[in-house]
Amino acid sequence: MRLNDISWEDFETLSLEQKRPYLEREEGDGLPYHTLFAQQFDRSLLERLCALANRIRFINKSREGALYLKSVLAHKRAMLYFSQPSSRTFLSHLAACQILGVTTGSVRDAATSSEFKGESKEDSIRTFSSYFDMIIMRSPEQGLAEKMAWELSNSSRSIPIINAGSGKDQHPTQALLDIYTLVRSFENTGGLDGRTVVFCGDLLRGRTVRSLSYLLTRYEGVKQIFVAPKELQVPQDVISMLEECSVDFEVSTNLKDAVKKSDAVYMTRIQDEWDSSKGASAKIDTSMFKFGAEELALLKEDGCLLHPLPRRDEIATCCDRDPRAMYWRQMRNGMWIRAALIAATFGLEREIMGCGY
Ligand code: CP
Secondary structure, three states, rough: OHHHOOOOOHHHHHHHHHHHHHHHOOOOOOOEOOEEOOOOOOOOHHHHHHHHHHHHHHHHHOOOHHHOOOOOOHOOOOEEOOOOOOOOHHHHHHHHHHHHEEEEEEEEEHHHHHHHHOHHHHHHHHHHHHHHOEEEEEEEEOHHHHHHHHHHHHHOOOEEEEEEEEOOOOOHHHHHHHOOOOHHHHHOOOOOOOEEEEEEEEOOOOOHHHHHHHHHHHOOOOOEEEEHHHHHHHOOHHHHHHHOOOEEEEEEHHHHHHHHHOEHHHHHOHHHHOOOOOHHHHHHOOOOOOOOOHHHHOOOOOOOEEEOOOOOEEEHHOOOOOOOHHHHHHHHHHHHHHHHHHHOOOOOHHHHHHHHO
16 A cells, blocks of 8 residues: 555544554555654554664774664665754754765755745755655644655655654654653563553643653553643543543543652653744743652662653752662763664664664
8 A cells, every 4th residue: 555545635634543554655564655644553563663773873982883874775875854843853864864874855944945935845945855755844734744745745756754853742762762761761670561651741732742651552451651740631532542442541631640650751842833823832831740859769770751851840969879769871872772772764674673783
């Protein structure tokens, strides 16, 4: 099944699970061609990508290995089209491309492209596809990456799209790096299955939460606890998804109680850029949804503290040097898992896994 086998109108009506086969590589290896949402990744695919990320980070340790990696995609070019602010997602994709030898171009502000002259986003992306072999895109517009994947797959120049964050909806590569971090955090203590993960903060508008919550359902018996002020609690679509997957979950307003039960805590910032009226978020009392020394004292010895970053004050800086604070490593893990995803998208999984380095 390919995206050029189906009309946009029919594709739009499919569930995310039904859309998945349309987004896979033609070669039938189950790997993604377009990466648009978390629902594309099952357990086996997550394990393959984590293994590939581990392999790439190991190969990159030696000069010879790093030079080999820089040769594998030296014939490819990627466009980083970020029409929303970003530090980590932009830079880690850029660094991932550099590790694999992919040459890059970028637009980080639509005002510097011909969108400023009235060109549509659709035409802009079609233009990028003329010059590049992959588009990595972040957009405030939910569904734009999906629509563009369909448009390009039905054009004379089909190239893969990686969704680097779409509206309040999805951030699939962030969820991949979160899973990679959790898997690595628990690799010597029994694995991720059966763990309890607490999400805290702005769960209503945090696209990382939606994507990660979904990927956690791919692991056996992972309980999810959502801690937030009632105005920012996890949305109904995530709840319905968890119910459909028969996942054990709780909705709570008590962070300390949740931390006591947790193996991992995933803090998020208040996403006030989405406020419908200026200053609306500032009226919500978020004082009970911050992680500091008292919460750290309640976290298990082998627990871990994550944050997609950027943070404001929801994790106190006194936590930063604790070995359970994973957010800096999490950020670096993003570079390795994104390198793995780009390599896999271009069909290099077997070659890299089997190379002699
Ligand atoms: N986590 C994340 O998406 O960070 P940036 O907005 O800095 O890319």
